[in-house]
Amino acid sequence: MKTIYQSTVDTFREIEESQNGSWIKLVNPTQKESLVIADRYNIDIEDLRAPLDLEERSRITVEDNYTMILVDIPMLEDRNKKEWYTTIPLGIIITNEVLITTCLQETRVLDDFENGRVKDFYTFMKTRFIFQILYKNAKVYLQYLRAIDRKSSEVEKKLHQSTKNEELIELLELEKSLVYFTTSLRTNERVLEKLVKLKSIKKYPDDEDLLEDTIVENQQAMEMASIYGNILSGMMDAFASVISNNQNIIMKVLALITIVMSIPTMIFSAYGMNVEGKGMPFAESPFGFWIIICISFVISIFTTVYFIWKKWF
Structure with missing residues (x-):
């Protein structure tokens, strides 16, 4: 032009x-x-x-x-x-x-x-x-x-x-x-x-x-x-x-969450095995289900508090 x-x-x-x-x-x-x-x-x-x-x-x-x-x-x-x-x-x-x-x-x-x-x-x-x-x-x-x-x-x-x-x-x-x-x-x-x-x-x-x-x-x-x-x-x-x-921080947080969530998963897996009820703690108790839930919850809370105390979260 x-x-x-x-x-x-x-x-x-x-x-x-x-x-x-x-x-x-x-x-x-x-x-x-x-x-x-x-x-x-x-x-x-x-x-x-x-x-x-x-x-x-x-x-x-x-x-x-x-x-x-x-x-x-x-x-x-x-x-x-x-x-x-x-x-x-x-x-x-x-x-x-x-x-x-x-x-x-x-x-x-x-x-x-x-x-x-x-x-x-x-x-x-x-x-x-x-x-x-x-x-x-x-x-x-x-x-x-x-x-x-x-x-x-x-x-x-x-x-x-x-x-x-x-x-x-x-x-x-x-x-x-x-x-x-x-x-x-x-x-x-x-x-x-x-x-x-x-x-x-x-x-x-x-x-x-x-x-x-x-x-x-x-x-x-x-x-x-x-x-x-x-x-x-x-x-x-x-x-x-x-x-x-x-990215490393995010991966660390996800790993810690996985650890906390794996605790009740392992307990529930043990109670899901096909064995005699007499050998399982609280198996014959009418409140056994809730006792196991509470134990899993307490251990998970304790683990979370420990991670926070160590400043990993």
């Missing part, structure tokens, strides 16, 4: 045909759409379609007619019927005429630009636009990291009494998301460091300040991802032991 936007000092609108200073947004473009854009702006088709490959790594490619910046952006993904976090590539190509973004899916990173909610955003100010996208990307990482922290706290509360694996699986998914984030943020950092030295993109003083802010935000996101990852890893180990311990 291809969408073209053009802004002036006062307006921001969608247009039909690209002009100088416009923004071409490609979302999972077809081969035909990619070929048209590549031919018109003399872009290598492989570079234009590189962000559609989920395995592509963040990098900067400098050619005679354009410069391509490839970074990883955070996304929501359905796994095990729940929303979790992952990363996908976003390509930003700057030419003499236009700026092109290409991605496999719609993304939160570009939503605010489309909806006109970004301050001092103009499509014809291509350098600033690039740095604004990268800054917004770092901000989205921070938002998703805080959401991961909140989710891990919710799962932690459930785990205290859990004997199932469901909560551990949720922690595993969160840990997997943090691995994606940490890896992507590190590669993005290398891109940002290279942008500082890159001369093919002209930088103005305000743009350099924005780039520095972006680097700071990206570093903060890396630190948060590392901290949350270490916390989750320790939490996984601790609560795996908690779940195992909870």
Whole structure:
């Protein structure tokens, strides 16, 4: 899908045909759409379609007619019927005429630009636009990291009494998301460091300040991802032991109940044997049945009290 936007000092609108200073947004473009854009702006088709490959790594490619910046952006993904976090590539190509973004899916990173909610955003100010996208990307990482922290706290509360694996699986998914984030943020950092030295993109003083802010935000996101990852890893180990311990407690209680219940069972079994009544205590007494019941009950109560005294229950 291809969408073209053009802004002036006062307006921001969608247009039909690209002009100088416009923004071409490609979302999972077809081969035909990619070929048209590549031919018109003399872009290598492989570079234009590189962000559609989920395995592509963040990098900067400098050619005679354009410069391509490839970074990883955070996304929501359905796994095990729940929303979790992952990363996908976003390509930003700057030419003499236009700026092109290409991605496999719609993304939160570009939503605010489309909806006109970004301050001092103009499509014809291509350098600033690039740095604004990268800054917004770092901000989205921070938002998703805080959401991961909140989710891990919710799962932690459930785990205290859990004997199932469901909560551990949720922690595993969160840990997997943090691995994606940490890896992507590190590669993005290398891109940002290279942008500082890159001369093919002209930088103005305000743009350099924005780039520095972006680097700071990206570093903060890396630190948060590392901290949350270490916390989750320790939490996984601790609560795996908690779940195992909870199961052992339940098995111990069931075993003690079985012992208590086996006492009257053994007595009743003895009286159920096919032997002469004269050899069985209380067999000839009219109250023999109730006496046996009482004896079984007393022994069971005594055993239960003993277990409680030993703090086994």
